[in-house]
Amino acid sequence: MKKVVLFAFNGDAMCFIHVLLNALDMYEEKYEVKIVLEGSATRLLPELVKDGSPLFQLYKKVEELGLVAGACRVCATKMGTVEAAKAQNLTILDDMYGHPGMARYREAGFDIITF
DSSP states (O other), rough: OOOOEEHHHHHHHHHHHHHHHHHHHHHTTTTTEEEEOOOGGGGGGGHHTTTTTTHHHHHHHHHHHHHHEEHHHHHHHHTHHHHHHHHHTOEEEETTTTBBBHHHHHHHHHHEEEO
């Protein structure tokens, strides 16, 4: 099985929509796919679960499929959204100096794509 992790650093909603769309497309094509929210993308956390947001339906679908690996502890803290991540029961990722490391994904055979 092909394995891909999408690291979303960009906090622009239009960019993040493409993260969600690609994750769903890869899932439908039988990839093992995960999304990691990093950098300024963590500021989108409250918006992702807001009904009526353009991100809501797509995010709800990837979340229901278990495609969201989690959010960066340091960046979510900096963006003021770590409590939103916890409220969404997201895994708080911090294995690399408080940030999610890529090495463990490489070790597990994932290709890494950054947005």
